[in-house]
Amino acid sequence: MVNKPTRRTDDIIGKDLWNIQLDDNGQLKHFLTIEGLGTNILNQILDTAESFAGVNESVKKVPLLRGKTIVNLFFEASTRTRTTFELAAKRLSADVLNMNISVSATSKGETLLDTLRNLEAMQTDMFVVRHADSGTAHFIANHVAPHIRVLNAGDGRHAHPTQAMLDMFTIRRNKGANFGKLRVAIVGDILHSRVARSQIHALNTLNTGEVRIVGPKTLIPKDVESMGVNVFHNLEDGIQDADVVIMLRLQRERMQGALLPSEQEYFQLYGLTEARFALAKPDAIVMHPGPINRGVEIESSVADGERSVILDQVTYGIAVRMAVMSMTLGGNVGGNVGGHMNSENQEKKQ
Amino acid sequence: MKQILIKNARVIDPKNNLDKKIDLYIAKKKIAGIGNAPENFNPQQTIDAENLWLIPGVVDLCARLREPGLEQKADIETETRAAASAGITTLCIPPDTDPVIDEPAVVELILRKAKLAKQSHVFTLGALTAKLKGEHLSEMASLKEAGCLGVSNARNAVSNPLILRRAFEYASTHNITVFIEPHDKYLSTQGCAHEGAIASRLGLNAIPYAAETAPIAQILELIRDTDIRVHFGRLSCARSIELISDAKNNGLKVSADVAAHQLHLTDMDISSFNSQYHVIPPLRSQRDMQALRTGIANGIINSICSDHQPHEIDAKLAPFPATEPGISSIETLLPLTLKLVDDGDLDLSTAIASITCNPAKTLGLNSGHLSIGQAANLCLIDPEKEWIFSNNEILSHGKNTPFSGWHFRGQVVKTLLEGRSIFSAK
Numbered sequence: 060m061v062n063k064p065t066r067r068t069d070d071i072i073g074k075d076l077w078n079i080q081l082d083d084n085g086q087l088k089h090f091l092t093i094e095g096l097g098t099n100i101l102n103q104i105l106d107t108a109e110s111f112a113g114v115n116e117s118v119k120k121v122p123l124l125r126g127k128t129i130v131n132l133f134f135e136a137s138t139r140t141r142t143t144f145e146l147a148a149k150r151l152s153a154d155v156l157n158m159n160i161s162v163s164a165t166s167k168g169e170t171l172l173d174t175l176r177n178l179e180a181m182q183t184d185m186f187v188v189r190h191a192d193s194g195t196a197h198f199i200a201n202h203v204a205p206h207i208r209v210l211n212a213g214d215g216r217h218a219h220p221t222q223a224m225l226d227m228f229t230i231r232r233n234k235g236a237n238f239g240k241l242r243v244a245i246v247g248d249i250l251h252s253r254v255a256r257s258q259i260h261a262l263n264t265l266n267t268g269e270v271r272i273v274g275p276k277t278l279i280p281k282d283v284e285s286m287g288v289n290v291f292h293n294l295e296d297g298i299q300d301a302d303v304v305i306m307l308r309l310q311r312e313r314m315q316g317a318l319l320p321s322e323q324e325y326f327q328l329y330g331l332t333e334a335r336f337a338l339a340k341p342d343a344i345v346m347h348p349g350p351i352n353r354g355v356e357i358e359s360s361v362a363d364g365e366r367s368v369i370l371d372q373v374t375y376g377i378a379v380r381m382a383v384m385s386m387t388l389g390g391n392v393g394g395n396v397g398g399h400m401n402s403e404n405q406e407k408k409q
Numbered sequence: 410m411k412q413i414l415i416k417n418a419r420v421i422d423p424k425n426n427l428d429k430k431i432d433l434y435i436a437k438k439k440i441a442g443i444g445n446a447p448e449n450f451n452p453q454q455t456i457d458a459e460n461l462w463l464i465p466g467v468v469d470l471c472a473r474l475r476e477p478g479l480e481q482k483a484d485i486e487t488e489t490r491a492a493a494s495a496g497i498t499t500l501c502i503p504p505d506t507d508p509v510i511d512e513p514a515v516v517e518l519i520l521r522k523a524k525l526a527k528q529s530h531v532f533t534l535g536a537l538t539a540k541l542k543g544e545h546l547s548e549m550a551s552l553k554e555a556g557c558l559g560v561s562n563a564r565n566a567v568s569n570p571l572i573l574r575r576a577f578e579y580a581s582t583h584n585i586t587v588f589i590e591p592h593d594k595y596l597s598t599q600g601c602a603h604e605g606a607i608a609s610r611l612g613l614n615a616i617p618y619a620a621e622t623a624p625i626a627q628i629l630e631l632i633r634d635t636d637i638r639v640h641f642g643r644l645s646c647a648r649s650i651e652l653i654s655d656a657k658n659n660g661l662k663v664s665a666d667v668a669a670h671q672l673h674l675t676d677m678d679i680s681s682f683n684s685q686y687h688v689i690p691p692l693r694s695q696r697d698m699q700a701l702r703t704g705i706a707n708g709i710i711n712s713i714c715s716d717h718q719p720h721e722i723d724a725k726l727a728p729f730p731a732t733e734p735g736i737s738s739i740e741t742l743l744p745l746t747l748k749l750v751d752d753g754d755l756d757l758s759t760a761i762a763s764i765t766c767n768p769a770k771t772l773g774l775n776s777g778h779l780s781i782g783q784a785a786n787l788c789l790i791d792p793e794k795e796w797i798f799s800n801n802e803i804l805s806h807g808k809n810t811p812f813s814g815w816h817f818r819g820q821v822v823k824t825l826l827e828g829r830s831i832f833s834a835k
Contacts, residue, residue: 094610172726192728193612194682202726215730216612256612280609281617 087386089209091196092218093260107382123385124153127184131157134190144187147380179204193217208387216253223257225379229372233344238265244298246273247307250280254348263287273297277318294329301339305346306356322355331357344368411453412436418458423762424778435785438827465765466498466786468777472717478507483719483806489528491804493831495740496788496821497529504536505563511536511547513555534561537576543567550583558772561588574631581637588640596620601730603676603691616691618646629656641665645690647700654709664771667701668716669745684725684732685811702754711767715742719807737807744817785828794820
């Protein structure tokens with residue numbers, strides 16, 4: 060018999076994971092995951108954010124997205140992330156609608172698609188989505204009307220790309236644009252962390268010298284080395300000579316699932332103390348996506364110390380989210396608009 | 410009664426080691442002659458099957474028809490019609506209907522509906538434990554009396570090993586085969602993907618190998634030194650095949666099947682969050698897929714089933730972990746099995762045996778072969794017909810399949826049930 064290759068065709072649900080983020084010109088259309096985006100796109104986000112960081116300090120608002128309506132569609136509770144998305148949208152002069160769906164529609168039996176159709180009918184332009192299920196942002200991007208843009212504000216354990224980009228922005232501001240000379244250690248609950256997954260993709264796309272992850276075996280996903288990381292189970296070894304140490308938040312639920320015995324033992328083994336932080340490079344910075352559990356994953360003196368950039372991360376979060384919103388919704392703008400914005404600001408300053 | 414002559418077909422019957430171009434004679438709903446016409450044979454109908462294969466009607470070990478209880482997804486009438494179009498003349502449904510098949514009245518309801526549909530023969534398994542809850546034994550003897558071919562707890566694992574042991578002993582007392590879908594609900598962590606690089610990358614709750622292999626190992630120890638027959642269904646792991654191979658070598662009466670889609674798909678296929686690939690057990694690695702194919706080739710796995718699970722459209726329209734698992738697969742059982750022959754992994758006889766006489770034997774049915782005196786349950790196939798499978802054209806009420814767009818070679822031309830045509834290609 061003849062061995063005939065089998066051809067598979069795309070169907071409605073399963074278009075390519077990565078390409079749906081880009082339009083036909085290779086420009087960012089949705090922002091769902093870092094994975095599959097090129098170094099050029101990530102640098103474009105960082106450069107654009109750089110220009111907006113200046114905007115934030117001088118003028119509070121730019122008219123880039125005037126007349127656009129952005130919906131914060133949060134199926135999972137969040138204060139900090141939702142607030143920074145809201146601020147970013149408002150500083151771009153967009154109208155913002157906050158929807159906390161967990162308490163309204165789905166409890167009445169309305170499906171996710173029903174909710175989307177209703178919001179589409181209100182002539183909205185962008186959905187910023189957070190949901191407890193991995194893959195939700197992709198699902199929504201595959202099913203919304205063509206003019207609507209989707210930003211992933213966290214889907215299950217899968218991705219949190221704007222958080223990762225604000226972390227990259229923080230690293231670049233502190234350590235310069237050459238990621239190749241950097242050793243970055245991500246410490247804690249990698250298994251449940253969408254932040255860690257997006258950070259790993261971003262760091263590798265930006266050609267970081269070495270990406271390490273550190274944690275007990277119960278909190279490290281299987282075959283994670285294939286994402287381009289070196290795995291350590293001992294904190295001292297893992298942060299040795301690191302330039303950047305990223306501590307992840309430990310959720311209390313992990314104690315119930317037999318993943319960890321106690322917060323005390325976790326802090327003893329994986330808590331970042333001053334003594335341990337001294338093992339990293341002398342000019343190393345420490346980061347944390349927040350909110351911090353003081354005394355669980357990090358000692359207060361380190362979190363508040365001079366090498367902590369944790370509050371910078373929050374500030375930069377707005378600029379990075381402005382960058383992604385303007386790139387996806389503002390048409391073919393990219394870094395040029397950032398430059399344009401700068402000059403506009405200078406005019407206003409004068 | 411009508412007499413039918415099917416002439417010039419290549420008749421393939423693995424059980425009787427038959428594979429040659431020969432005429433087949435049907436009288437009184439039965440096979441009356443092979444090669445030689447029976448006495449006084451005067452056919453009212455002659456089918457010229459030149460260039461076609463004639464095989465026993467396909468036997469599907471596990472197909473969910475969704476009735477009773479989930480008629481929004483499908484029902485017995487629609488799904489047996491779909492089965493007939495795919496060459497299936499006999500199928501067996503697991504007991505996880507609503508209500509559960511744990512009392513004879515439910516069996517009678519299903520069999521009556523199936524009889525009214527006048528399509529493929531339908532058999533059922535009964536529940537191993539009442540309501541499938543794993544707490545009390547079901548009335549297995551009554552269920553057997555009502556027509557159940559075996560007992561099973563379907564996907565609802567019995568977590569208490571003492572109850573499981575007693576259920577085995579009780580089933581054994583009544584000479585009933587126990588069908589197991591090995592799966593540990595704790596180790597599965599409500600997961601939806603194979604534990605490996607893909608699930609780690611996508612951030613999906615992962616199901617480790619041990620969720621399947623640990624229950625198999627436990628059950629094999631529980632049934633040591635007994636003469637009970639246990640059938641392990643829907644295997645997905647290479648290690649499971651090793652365990653079952655060892656058990657067979659130790660003389661245990663065990664058998665196994667695999668769902669056809671597990672022989673063609675891997676966890677790579679879920680990497681775009683396409684919910685059509687969401688199945689339980691999950692699609693595993695390339696290595697597992699190849700081991701499953703080899704397991705059929707060397708006889709450790711004796712059957713391939715459809716594991717048919719039709720869904721309404723909404724069941725798959727959600728983020729991947731929130732979708733319902735399963736494929737509407739009754740119409741791909743035969744083409745996916747034949748494709749294994751094209752791929753060079755199975756010889757034709759083994760492939761056909763795995764969907765005819767082998768599953769029939771596991772179910773305790775004397776069917777799935779072409780012997781004189783057997784009911785004339787037959788399937789005619791055009792082996793060279795190339796066609797593109799499309800979920801828009803399938804007869805199943807469930808359109809949920811990842812195989813839409815696949816090219817297949819070999820298509821059903823006609824299905825006969827007791828000599829009566831239940832499907833003819835246009």
